[in-house]
Amino acid sequence: MRTAEIREKYLSFFEGKGHLRLPSFSLIPENDPSLLFTSAGMAPLKPYFLGAKPIFGGKEWRRITTCQECLRVGDIENVGRTSRHNTYFEMLGNFSFGDYFKKEAILWAWEFLTDHLKLDPARLWVTVYQDDDEAYAIWRDLVGVPEERIGRFGEDENYWPGGAITHGPNGPSGPCSEIFYDRGPAFGTPDETGPNTGSGDRFVEIWNLVFTQYDRQGPIPGPGILKPLPQKNIDTGMGLYRVAAILQDVEDFYRTDTFFPLIEQVALWSGKPYEGKASVSHRVIADHVRAVVAALADGVTFANTGRGYVIRRLLRRALRHGYLLGLKGPFLHRLAPVVAELLGDFYPEMRENLPMVEKQIRLEEERFLETLEGGLKRLDALLSGLKPGEVLPGQEAFRLYDTYGFPLDLTVEIAAEKGFGVDTEGFQQALEAQQERSRAAMAFEREIFKKGAQVLEELYAERGATEFLGYGALEAEGEVLALLAGDQSLGEAGPGTEVQVVLDKTPFYAEGGGQIGDFGLLEWPGGRARVETTQKTERGIFLHKARVEEGVLRVGERVRAVVDPGRRDTERHHTATHLLHAALRAVLGPHVRQAGSLVAPDRLRFDFTHPEPLTPEELERIELLVNRWVMADFPVTWRYMPLEEAKREGAMALFGEKYGEVVRVVRVEGSPLPGLESKELCGGTHVRRTGEIGAFLIQKEEAVSAGVRRIEAVAGEAAIRFARGILNRQRALAERLSVGESALEERLEKLLSELKAKEREVESLKARLVQAELRKEVALSEKGGLRYAVVEMPGLDGEALRQAADDLVERGADVALVLSEGRAVLKLSKKAKERGLEAGSLFRALTERAGGRGGGKGALAQGAGLDPATAKEALPGLLPVE
Template identity: 85%
Template sequence: MRTAEIREAYLSFFEEKGHLRLPSFSLVPENDPSLLFTSAGMAPLKPYFLGERPIFGGKEWRRVTTCQECLRVGDIENVGRTARHNTYFEMLGNFSFGDYFKKEAILWAWEFLTERLRLDPNRLWVTVFQDDDEAYAIWRDLVGVPEERIGRFGEEENYWPGGAITHGPNGPSGPCSEIFYDRGPEFGTPDETGPNTGSGDRFVEVWNLVFTQYDRQGPIPGPGILKPLPQKNIDTGMGLYRMAAILQGVEDFYRTDTFFPLIEEVVRLSGRPYEGKASVPHRVIADHIRAVVAALSDGVTFSNTGRGYVVRRLLRRALRYGYLLGLSEPFLHRLAPLVAELLGDFYPEMREHLEATVRQVRLEEERFLETLEGGLKRLETLLSGLKPGEVLPGKEAFRLYDTYGFPLDLTVEIAAERGFGVDTEGFQKAMAEQQERSRAHMAFEREIFKRSAEALEELYAERGATEFLGYTTLEGEGEVLLLLAGDQALSEAGPGTEVQVVLDRTPFYAEGGGQIGDFGLLEWTGGRARVETVHKTEKGLFLHRAKVEEGVLRVGEKVRAVVDPKRRDTERHHTATHLLHAALRAVLGPHVRQAGSLVAPDRLRFDFTHPEALTPEELERIELLVNRWIMADFPVTWRYLPLEEARREGAMALFGEKYGEVVRVVTVEGSPSKELCGGTHVRRTGEIGAFLIAREEAVSAGVRRIEAVAGEAALRFARGALNRLKALSERLEVGEAALEERLEKLMAELKAKEKEVQSLRARLVRAELREGVALKEKGGLRYGGAELPGLDGSALRQAADDLVARGADVALVLSGGQAVLKLSERARERGLEAGALFRALAERAGGRGGGKGALAQGAGLDPEKALKALEDLL
């Protein structure tokens, strides 16, 4: 059976058993900060295992089945080396939330395996937890598995989480039962105790049934107490790729129909044959590109932290293995369309976002390959200087990471291949030292916050969250509930005191969702305080950072809170940000997702996922689309909805944001814009007035930034640009229509003059080389070097050629931080290589660079040290 047929057979089978079939959840967990990626089939369903009502499509479903895409990197070093480890994989699962339990789960698993998939029952072995007599009896008496094929094991093997009874964690847990398939003696030898102890890959675990029936409580570590849960749950998982290998009769999943086409393409690109287990690079590349494409298709972008770092690490690791196969040019982006072809029927986002994925992968490859070669050569130099048994110092490993972007795991792997270790503790120490300064300056702030938090907790317990009035008004009355200065709670604050004020109700918006906090005034009889900004605690208390200007502000005082009218400009920019987001997705594609924003009275800044710079035509289309929506004067509405209902309606949510059960949905009627947002907005788009894009630029790999202006700020921006254009045309004494032509003519004239100057300078240099640079001889080779100010790269190379023409076998010329090294044919015949010699010079004289054959070039060399080093190295 093909992998797709196995997947469909499983989901259909459990639909027949009354389960709701759900599509795969995203690889990026929603509202689960404990996970970087969805790593198990049950992970997106955690709330329902913990007792939340499982509502899907407006109906409660106690039985669910899924094929969930998962990503794990905990055992990444084993990927490619064993038949059991993947980074990206698909887990088939059937789940019960307080409905059926052990009997049904066991019987249905056996029915599916033996009747639907027609596996030989005599080749199936099972294991149970040593104290689970109930499961043991079901397997033996109802299913009919012989006792000799039922193994009983302890909590490390057959309890979830593994070892939880003794070692924790506290919380839901339970025994589990595993099903193994015996592949036969050609895959290893069995042991009389069962499948957990055989050698080789003979026994393959294909199914795990977890019976979540206890609440583990007690000390950790220590013997826990298992209290029965009021709701017993079933969490099962069947490995799709392991089953595919069995049913397709191949040695492991790398030979199955969703993997092997990728390996064949790696063979074609590299010219290196695939030899099964020995071909680790082929296997790693096939595995990792699947994971990269899946993650990018779900909105992850390459970065140096979090999920983006994990995906970057996978791509770089695949590139490193490609390098071992002789693939020194970008090649992974050529595999991405094949991944989408193999998996896109079930994961359509891979095809929808393919174009953007290919661009992101290609750009990331190019960036890394620029540093990979330099890092590899630097590492080679370091390793060649080690003696047998020595380890690479941690500081050097960190320098490779810091300078070349060379991941520690690659350094460890390469060093291991050469028989050396790496001081990973020293690496971590060097990393920690670099971060120490930033940690130190935050320590005092954390302590202040800790003490202030106690007062805020007490206030919240007594009075609840601050009531926000600002959606409908810029003014309102409130009572002062708390005054904070540093870590002290004050009863009053006099003139000049900077204080954080908590009111019971306020029209001031607290910074959040990209929108800046409001500023304005607090007024009371006999006094006034100026509010600089507003922040909000996690539980919803608004902190007005203010400075008392007149009078004394006291706890219990009734104040009039007045927001500065510039808030209306902020609202224009906030609604314009939503329209910009919608326009970007309309013009560039659905892969565009928000990656950060700033909304202020004078401008907006919007970061979004996109792999390359926008063209002028794209920017013009985006700007025009936003302005058309503005001129249409569409109503801007908002309402509160349950989170699940808002998602079903297509409201955009942000990765990493925490949302409650009820969310605020802001909709621009008549446009595609519908987002979860707590910010303030205009009432109709016509209030925005106008929208102009000021600039577009890169933020990081795969993330772009647009800065724009709206309303009066847009008018000021346009008037400023027109004034500058007029002044420039007057200065050049041409009409505005002819300004571009005049500039091009001036630039052409300037370029011609520069060329003429360079030609003159080159002639002078040649004369200086003939008269002032004496060639020396060492070891039968003639060499010469000189520092020649004012030359560009082309003239510098010509000067090196001239020295060789004069008879130099080795010529080194430097100018303005640049350096060129040229070798004669005689020097190359004597075994010299320009790139190696240049790197040796850089080791002694600083700088960087490289080359090959007869020519090398670079920058940053100290001229005096370089010329001296040249003599020493020959």
């Protein structure tokens, strides 16, 4: 059974049990600073486990099911070395928020595994928490699992979080029950001793049911108090890849259909088969490239910190293992399309963002490969000079890092493979000493000395961050502290020179929080420079990207910095973004969270979490709510406060922003609905009153990725121009159709009706053409007492293909396969079904030989992508013999 089929069976099964199917949430957790990546199926649903109402699409859902993509790097060193560890994986889950509990969760899990996946009940073992008599009784008495196949274990094995009773943390917790599949003695542990005993991979955990029923309270560490929760929850997870390995009867999930195509491709390029020591590198590459592609497709970018650091580490580890296989050039970007093809049906962002993903990976590969070979040679030389049991000095590990961009974890890993340790404390001391001398070292890559970077560091040390005056002014006088061009620091810049201008104070807003940077002019006696945009460093130094138009700009010059007033239409759109965010949550529910934004002078773009398209009625309510805010002309205020205080007051955090201990909170002092407010942490510029926004119009709403939607809108004059453009187009369309504007809709309906009539005529002609082609060309072959036909008929759509297949069956074919430009329909006669054939199974078997995808059931199956010549040859071999 293919992995995609298992995934769909699971989600459909729980939909049938009253669960709402949600698409996978992003790998980037929304408003959860405790996580770098979504690491479990329940992670995006935390608020609902803690009591928040699970509102989706305006309706409360207490039962949810998902297939969540997850990324974990806690055991990255084991990835590749074992056949069961990986970083990027898919977790199937069903969740209950105060609805059903242990009985239903256990019975449904068993039903799905045994009735729908057809796993042998005699090979299933279960474990429960040692004190959970309720779960034990359900397994024994209601499910019928023999007592000898039910294990009782302590809090380290069967409690969530593991060891929480004794060691914490405080908060929601509960016992859990795990389901294991016995793969047999060939996988280790000859005797049937059960899960959590013996050795090897014989007993594979495939399902974990967490019964969140207690609030753990008390000292940490120490014996905690388990106080019953008012709302009992269910959090379950089934390991998709582990189950796929079992159902596909392969040794491990790396040989399943979502991994092995990657391994086969690497084996082809490298000439090293997937066996022996080389298999470690194959597994690392297959796992890590999937994780990198998934993260990049979700919006992560390579960086020296945070999420970007993690995926950079994964890419470089995969590259190093490619190097070990003899792949000396960039190759991971060539695997990205394979990943997108394997996973893109369920995670469409992988296909949609593939060009960008390939480009980012290629550039990152090229950067790292420049230094990898030299670093490997140096490390080999250092290790060869050590005696058995010796440790590589920390200073040497740091030199590898500083000179070759060789990350410490890579040095540790390679040294461990050769039986040596690394003095990591000495490395850290050397790193800290170097950072004291210079801020030039950056994690994971060599930092080439740049005079401009040094100037910025010296400026910050001497003067601190740039003073921003733009909240209350559009122009101000400032002193030029530095002029940067590329990696050079200039003393002056003449006409035509492009420079980054650093001022001691500025009214120009630097790009951040979704708001683009200001542009305008820098003026001084006898000179002028045009600022094209403004950015800032992590230390808060503003960089004005400018081109000198007249005169010579010099360091030390006093300039008049003037923001283009038109640029500050961004204020209208920025405040409108805050109101839109609040309106979305009011109309759709509290699950809505910002997932990205763009605030420009002429438009705004707002990405948010939501599982389905918005209806016209929802969009109208949201738009009206924002405009009521605008028409009320409420004051917009802001103040600084401690971060924790802002959180207590319910201020929303903006996507991608980094917050210090003191934050700026922007608030609209009024609301069109009782209890609704707009209050967000934000460093951007805003209007003084909502009335300054003028008007607000939504232009479009669309999907960005699984579970993320996007709204594009306009405010102020841009909204007026947008509305006028629509009215002008409507008038022009009415004139072209020679009707009044009021009759435009009626005229359009008439044209559509006429068009449908013509389409019916065309379909009728197609049907007659199909019949004529069949009478002329159909030829039936026979195998095992069944007559079959494979016919290519170019130019037919899906309905015509199905009709052609029906006609073939009526003319005597027991198995009819009709192909047309990549599409295919398979139809079975009653006789073929009586002989045991099933259309869906036969079609899937056909795709395994002829490529493509598709499915069906009963007598009809259909799909696309089959190779016609291969399909013709393959079909007879799939039919039964007498």
